[in-house]
Amino acid sequence: MLLKKILLPLVLICLLVASSSVALADQTPMDRVKEGTEKLISMLSDPDMVDPDKHDEAITRLRKASEEYIDFGLVTKYAVGRPWLKMTPKMRDDLTEAFVQLLERSYLQRIPAYNGEKVDYKKELVSGNKAKVFTEIIDKDKKIVVEFRLKIVHGEWMIYDVVAEGVSLVMNYRSQFSSVLKEGTPEELLKLIHERVEKLDRNDPDERDKEEPAS
Amino acid sequence: MKTGDEIRRCLLTLLVVAALLIGFAGASFAADAEASDGPVQLAQFSAGDLSDEDDLDDFDDIDGEYAEHELVADPLYYWNRVWFEINDALYHGLFRPTAEGYAWLVPAKPRTWVNNFFTNLLFPVRFLNDILTGKFDAAYMETSKFIANTSFGLLGLGDVTGGMPRNWEPERPTADGFGQTLGKAGIGHGIYLVWPFIGPSSIRESVGWVADAYCDPLTYGRFTFIEFAAIRVYNNLNTLSLQLKANEYEALTEGAVDKYAAVRDAYIRFRAKKVAE
16 A cells, blocks of 8 residues: 555654654753854864865855754744745745855854854753853953854754844844835845845955954 | 755655654554553654744744843934944044054054053943942952052053953943943933944933043043044044954944944844843
8 A cells, every 4th residue: 555655664754853853852952052162163273264265165164064053044034023924935045045145244254263262151041942052252351241042943952043242143133124124025125135245245355354463 | 055945844744744644643543652652752742843843923932032122212213324324434434444554553562551541541430330330349349450550550551450360240341331320220221322423322321421421530631622532532543443353343234234223233232231231
């Protein structure tokens, strides 16, 4: 019987998926953030990362690594807010891709060299399938309070927002997007993001940042 | 990204089908299911995962987590917007290039001394607001730092206590002005205001600035208005020259679709965090 033929692989797949999710959800949100941060730090400590010749390759590697820990679909969804509910799946995908490109350009393009900043993992708060992880980044005499917000997605804790010194990435973009979406269409928002990405691409990042050795 | 989404969608569909099948199976073999824990747990887990995905409209839930942040009224939007654009243009066209030139001319060390000097000079502002907000530890720390830096640090040029282990909270600036104190007393921002050449503020923070000026020793110096303004401008230039790299304003506005909204949001939330600390 056909049904039987499908059923067995299905059950097997389901078992596999479920068991791996269960195992991963055992990881606490804090461990998850720690794992991601440590991975990032070890990547940034690699001198290849700041080698201009390998810039594009470095960006690709960083993006891939961050996608393991950050659910950019959720980041975009929450940054867009309720208008998201009325958007077509295609628009959602396009917006997510454009937004990732924008974030990539503005945060990864000038790859920060790792200067021995210390990360303290302070505490975690879990409520249901959501969690907050509080960290402090100590850079010489400065301390930056950074809070990660996570959600369980397919049995894994995924980051959907970063709140630095009280400023939430998601909410900061929500305030920008909502002013666009209040009067305009999702297509216009998409166009604006694309324009911004192009503008950032035109500015050569290596040109702007060579002055001023760290004081 | 796209392929990732496709895979996710495929997996999801599989999960839906599987969960349904297992759900039916579970219903028809309820007696058996009780005996073995495995499949039941599995079904529950998948169901949980699914409802999580199906529950697309979780904005109430998610947004509730940000409820502690106040937002600000912006009735002077057009005035603010115009001045924001002018300030932004001035920043990129004048302030930043000048600070770059200055940084090229003067090594980082002396610029740090200048910064230390002005920071030390504002001790009365921090002390008074620490006392007013009941942060006595911080007030004590500020006092000892002020004494040490003014004497051993040559009138505050050096920060002789900078490298010492810190055992105080919050981090410096322990208090940054009367605006924060007013906020702690429960007074709201009033409305958002962008001042020409100075930048984002609000009614509350502007009142705070005036109060802070009364605690600023520079106010009591025998300067003409031009001299006073020149000192202020120089201090700001010097501060900017130390923040050319990894500049917060640039990081915030470069990736912004709407710079004005981005800065307003960041300003209000950052102040809220300062008030809360």
